[in-house]
Amino acid sequence: MLIGSMKEIVRHPVKSFYGESVQKTKIMEYGLYGDRSHAYLDETSKGNFFTITQFPEMVRYKARFIGEESIEKYPKVEVMTPGGEIVDWDDEELIHELEKKSNRKISTKKYLPSHVPICPIAEEPIQLVTDASLEGLEEIWKGQVDSRRFRPNLLIALKDKVPFIEETWFGRRIKIGRDVEIQLKRHCKRCMIITVNPENAERDPSLHKTVISERNNNMGVYASVIKTGEIHVGDEVHLL
Template sequence: MTTEGTPVGTVQALYRYAVKSTAGQGLQSVDVTSRGLQHDRGWAIYTADGGIASGKRTRRFRPVPGLMQWSSEVPAGRDIPILESPHGDRFHADDPAASQVLSTAFGQQLRLRPETTVQHHDETPLHVVTTSSLAALAGLSGGAVDARRFRANIVIDTGADPVFQENDWAGAELAIGEHVLIRLGQGMPRCLMIDQDQRAVPRGPKTLRLLGTHCNTEFGLQAHPAQLGTISVGDKVTLRRPEAPGA
């Protein structure tokens, strides 16, 4: 049971990353499934030791610098992503030639694979940022900050006031459009990837150190789908807070 909620803005942009750690695909409309936006990070590039190629090193991930200069998309009506090299060469993700060209380009054995039992998402199926927080970060850094640097799925237009809008949204829900409901978690931990070069994203001010100083190295929110459906750019977004027991 939730309250009616407070309108907080509209959907400004939607992005999915069909092949993890490659440049994203902007969308006008997309289905929200139990694992996030349809086809988001459904495929990844694996290293020879079974790690998932990324911009950082963890138990699951292995650094493969330069992957964000490649891009991926899922054409309408299709399920298999298309991988595009920085030079414009295109390959279906399930074509062995795609893995071969990656291996040659990066000088190590790499293989494209769909997600199985090990999830490709870093933290949660969905990631949300707001324009207000982007404006606040721009004020700290002294220059505009492109939302694409944070590789979020949903960018919410909450206006231009420079305030970290979503800092007190953790534990609440966002109703998006007519049907979709997402449950908001804690802040999204950031890493070196936000300061690395990305395809088609203008170079901007370094922000990771600023986030460490002002935001506990977090930016945006983790989120989980709670009610599935389709969302579109321009959809209204309403913040709902669960009622306290006995209220």
């Protein structure tokens, strides 16, 4: 059954940095190619991941892949800082800037293109939301909702605009384009990250309070990969 089309595809080459909107990408067994493949570790906190939770301004650093993508080697990861500088993700001055601003000691972590462990994001590797659900949340919250607050990988434009209908599809598969199939698994429980404005890193706790009180803290769904392949913006999306 045709349910809509792929409106936006977003991957995060560096965990907790501003996501990269792409026209096409490969869906690997672990999710989108290179998604959360590069990360910073907080050495002041037993080497846990350094994220927006510790340092909200991370959302203002924009990371993207530059060059040819392959299974053998990642392309260069380029970062634009809030000040407009373009540097490599592991540039010493960038790391020093992050350490100084956050008052933490930071190290780097990189995974292989063929395997990014699911643990950096969740039990399932892909998160999706629909345009209808974002519009439904805007009605509840009484304000404009930026999808980037929720850091989804896939934004689906539904043919029939029924808010939160994807939450009724758990256990079912959706097909994207010619080859890719994913299975919807469970709700995405939300944390303080959605309070952070992706443009200026300012926090507004009212959105999270609304999601907690009106949606049982659920927004978006997680999915696992059934069939790998390539997807494109504009691809048809079918519920199987």
